[in-house]
Amino acid sequence: MNQPFNGPLPNLAYLRLFEYQKQRKLYPTYTVDLPLLLFIFFSRIAAGLSIMPAFFPSSMTWMAIAFSCMVLATGASVTHLTVPGRFLTMIINHRSPLVWEIRLAGALAASLGGQLLSRMGMLGGFEEFFLWSSVTLSIFFLVSTGWAYRFHTHPAWRTHLLPGYYLASASITGFSLYSIVYPTPFFAVITLALLCTEGLFIFLYLNHLRRMSPVSLKRIGSGKDRGISFAFLASAFVLPGLLALAAFFTGGLAPVAAALAVSNGAGIVLERILFFRLEQPFFFRLTER
Numbered sequence: 001m002n003q004p005f006n007g008p009l010p011n012l013a014y015l016r017l018f019e020y021q022k023q024r025k026l027y028p029t030y031t032v033d034l035p036l037l038l039f040i041f042f043s044r045i046a047a048g049l050s051i052m053p054a055f056f057p058s059s060m061t062w063m064a065i066a067f068s069c070m071v072l073a074t075g076a077s078v079t080h081l082t083v084p085g086r087f088l089t090m091i092i093n094h095r096s097p098l099v100w101e102i103r104l105a106g107a108l109a110a111s112l113g114g115q116l117l118s119r120m121g122m123l124g125g126f127e128e129f130f131l132w133s134s135v136t137l138s139i140f141f142l143v144s145t146g147w148a149y150r151f152h153t154h155p156a157w158r159t160h161l162l163p164g165y166y167l168a169s170a171s172i173t174g175f176s177l178y179s180i181v182y183p184t185p186f187f188a189v190i191t192l193a194l195l196c197t198e199g200l201f202i203f204l205y206l207n208h209l210r211r212m213s214p215v216s217l218k219r220i221g222s223g224k225d226r227g228i229s230f231a232f233l234a235s236a237f238v239l240p241g242l243l244a245l246a247a248f249f250t251g252g253l254a255p256v257a258a259a260l261a262v263s264n265g266a267g268i269v270l271e272r273i274l275f276f277r278l279e280q281p282f283f284f285r286l287t288e289r
């Protein structure tokens with residue numbers, strides 16, 4: 001025999017979501033994920049350095065730094081997992097874009113290692129192969145990084161613009177580092193061209209936020225993340241632009257290129273912080289103001 005129902009009726013789904021949203025305001029969901037931040041930082045530098053041998057003479061120093069950065073980035077991606085011991089179980093999931101990002105990170109690290117060994121004479125005859133393998137894998141890796149977070153529930157992240165921006169960002173980072181050792185008379189022109197490319201992608205991305213996630217756009221324009229947004233623009237665009245203009249009037253490019261590389265590194269860190277602060281899951285955007 002069924003017992004009579006004497007308890008209160010459950011809250012409507014909307015009210016339950018509203019209570020959850022209030023909890024999110026009391027306990028912010030965003031915290032700096034250091035392993036993921038290190039993964040993006042080191043992998044962006046490594047990818048940028050890996051692309052440059054297609055345009056500059058091969059450098060043992062930058063090759064070793066690229067390999068070291070990629071090893072650190074790959075290690076950081078593994079420690080980012082909730083259960084690092086299940087890495088091998090996770091890596092066989094062919095359908096996950098995140099898995100392909102990690103696979104390409106490992107492949108790029110292996111290619112850079114082979115390139116370094118061939119340069120040291122241990123794999124004679126394969127240096128050209130590993131050089132172009134690293135260039136190709138760098139491009140695929142950067143594209144996969146921009147593609148991996150295109151979740152349906154996160155409209156701020158679901159865009160095809162990020163791969164292009166990451167390619168431009170890595171290129172200007174690698175170019176500035178290589179220019180320390182191999183200064184080119186076209187340094188200022190190339191830097192300004194890359195900055196214009198980055199700026200175009202940022203403009204298009206802001207238009208994407210205006211259409212798909214206006215709450216996110218408000219946060220970075222006039223909300224609590226405005227300071228980080230201005231710091232990002234200063235380090236990624238304003239200071240590099242001033243340095244590029246200064247290069248027209250100075251003879252020593254190495255200090256300018258070094259300052260540009262440091263500024264780009266800070267921009268990469270701030271970019272990643274902003275990326276996760278833009279997280280606005282679709283199911284909970286209705287209660288934002």
